[in-house]
Amino acid sequence: MGDHRRKYRLIIGLFLLSAMAGVFLIGEVLDVDSPPEGETKAFSEVDAFFKGSDQEVEVYRLIGREAGPTVLIFAGIHGDESGGYLAADRYVGLKLLRGNLIVVPRLNLYAVLTGRRTGLSGRDMNRKFSDSEEENDPDDKVVRLAKSLMDQADIILNLHQGYGFYSPVWVDQTRNPVRWGQCNVIDISTFNLPDGERLHLENFAREVVQRINSKLIDKRYHFHVNNTNTFSERSFHKEQRRSLTYYALAHKHKMAFGIEATKNCSLAQGVGYLSLAVNAVLEKAGIRAEAFPSILTAEIAKELKRNEEFSGLRVRINGVERVIPRESPILLNPGDRLQILSIEANHPRGWYPSLSGSEMYNGMGKVFSIRQNDRLILQKYGKRVAVFHVVVKKDTALPIEGRS
Numbered sequence: 013m014g015d016h017r018r019k020y021r022l023i024i025g026l027f028l029l030s031a032m033a034g035v036f037l038i039g040e041v042l043d044v045d046s047p048p049e050g051e052t053k054a055f056s057e058v059d060a061f062f063k064g065s066d067q068e069v070e071v072y073r074l075i076g077r078e079a080g081p082t083v084l085i086f087a088g089i090h091g092d093e094s095g096g097y098l099a100a101d102r103y104v105g106l107k108l109l110r111g112n113l114i115v116v117p118r119l120n121l122y123a124v125l126t127g128r129r130t131g132l133s134g135r136d137m138n139r140k141f142s143d144s145e146e147e148n149d150p151d152d153k154v155v156r157l158a159k160s161l162m163d164q165a166d167i168i169l170n171l172h173q174g175y176g177f178y179s180p181v182w183v184d185q186t187r188n189p190v191r192w193g194q195c196n197v198i199d200i201s202t203f204n205l206p207d208g209e210r211l212h213l214e215n216f217a218r219e220v221v222q223r224i225n226s227k228l229i230d231k232r233y234h235f236h237v238n239n240t241n242t243f244s245e246r247s248f249h250k251e252q253r254r255s256l257t258y259y260a261l262a263h264k265h266k267m268a269f270g271i272e273a274t275k276n277c278s279l280a281q282g283v284g285y286l287s288l289a290v291n292a293v294l295e296k297a298g299i300r301a302e303a304f305p306s307i308l309t310a311e312i313a314k315e316l317k318r319n320e321e322f323s324g325l326r327v328r329i330n331g332v333e334r335v336i337p338r339e340s341p342i343l344l345n346p347g348d349r350l351q352i353l354s355i356e357a358n359h360p361r362g363w364y365p366s367l368s369g370s371e372m373y374n375g376m377g378k379v380f381s382i383r384q385n386d387r388l389i390l391q392k393y394g395k396r397v398a399v400f401h402v403v404v405k406k407d408t409a410l411p412i413e414g415r416s
């Protein structure tokens with residue numbers, strides 16, 4: 013175990029002990045590569061915070077063979093922006109040659125599973141990043157986790173998708189300064205740190221935008237830098253003072269960018285724009301990987317479809333394990349205990365089964381006592397991909413007159 017690995021483990025350990033006391037957490041090593049002579053092993057692992065709840069947050073950590081900067085990618089803070097969380101998920105399996113990634117594809121799982129902008133609190137999580145917290149807000153623990161992850165990164169991204177196209181000048185209803193699609197959002201051009209150093213956000217964002225646009229033939233989809241001047245009294249976007257990226261910059265002193273793709277395109281295209289933008293940030297930051305995710309719409313469309321394929325549900329009924337094939341009903345006796353263990357699928361992430369009669373969306377691993385007919389809804393991320401009919405057999409006791 014190399015020094016940097018040991019240090020990393022120690023930091024994570026201390027972080028978990030101090031900051032996350034009381035949180036149910038499972039760490040799982042995903043992948044270890046054999047390194048060339050003299051280099052550290054590429055390494056990745058996942059931690060699940062608030063596991064089993066509708067606010068579960070998976071945090072993927074990818075460590076490159078060579079030391080380098082750490083980029084933290086958040087997505088899914090708004091559940092109705094599926095391009096964001098689908099794009100972020102594509103970085104979880106990268107093999108990093110240099111630098112590190114922390115990927116949080118679904119920060120606001122409840123919002124993702126309900127397909128809404130807001131999470132469990134019913135309010136926008138991207139307006140909750142400040143030093144003052146409201147009492148008894150169910151989103152607070154997730155916001156605290158996000159803030160603590162910022163300490164481990166050099167550059168922080170928050171992926172979004174919005175209608176229309178940002179343009180610094182007014183062109184028409186869909187292309188103007190108040191639209192958000194196709195831009196890199198910064199809060200200020202240059203941020204002065206207390207030690208006299210400066211963070212040159214605009215220069216960085218401009219270079220990233222140039223890299224993005226050099227790969228986009230259709231100029232209607234070109235990106236722009238969108239400086240919301242959030243610190244200024246004259247800012248049109250003072251609401252951003254409670255956003256994740258503003259907090260990362262103003263309170264944690266990190267380079268932070270909102271990345272916005274348009275919703276005025278197919279989902280695969282939107283995922284492609286966000287992937288293109290993330291790839292450009294990683295390249296500019298000096299992160300290297302064996303391969304970055306594809307930016308070709310046709311390939312992404314196939315990939316998204318392939319990721320939704322599954323053959324059945326692995327369940328436990330009254331303690332006995334079995335697989336329910338796709339399209340088959342789940343036949344039970346009244347009072348049977350049904351537990352969903354896993355999904356038989358090649359793509360391992362983002363499966364959320366639940367019973368339509370239950371209050372929860374993330375029913376994986378839960379034990380349900382079944383008394384009446386129900387429907388088991390299987391979601392892949394925020395999309396319903398299958399419905400299983402849960403059929404409870406009628407009472408099988410013989411009628412009284414038939415008994416001997």
Ligand SMILES: [Zn+2]
Nearest residue numbers: 090093172173
């Ligand atoms: Zn958003």
